[in-house]
Amino acid sequence: MHPERYHLVLLLDGRPTMHGWWADETVARRKVASWIGAYGQAGARVTLTDEETGTVLTEWPDQG
Template sequence: MTTPERYRLTLTVAGRPVQHGWWASEAVARSKFASWVGEWGRPGARITLTDEVTGETLTTWPNAE
């Protein structure tokens, strides 16, 4: 069973939330993540994909490392 709105994308610019999106499918959310990086990935932006059920951050742009 999928959980509606399980996977959340957050776009912040200069530390302020600008856009959010939620998807039930991790595959769809990861595809949207790649799309957001292409559209919004510039200095000062941060994009985070989070599993809302587990609380785990699945990926970020730019990489946290």
């Protein structure tokens, strides 16, 4: 496992505020939920990306 495969970013008002990297996708997804709970507010954006494939795995709020 690559130790920095799953990259989590918190943007507040468009500015990168926090970053985190995890080797395990399950752990990274739990962090997404934690960050949304702690920082989910107007102007916040949380994105989880698989750095190995370049795929955005989840975004909050949902762009769909």
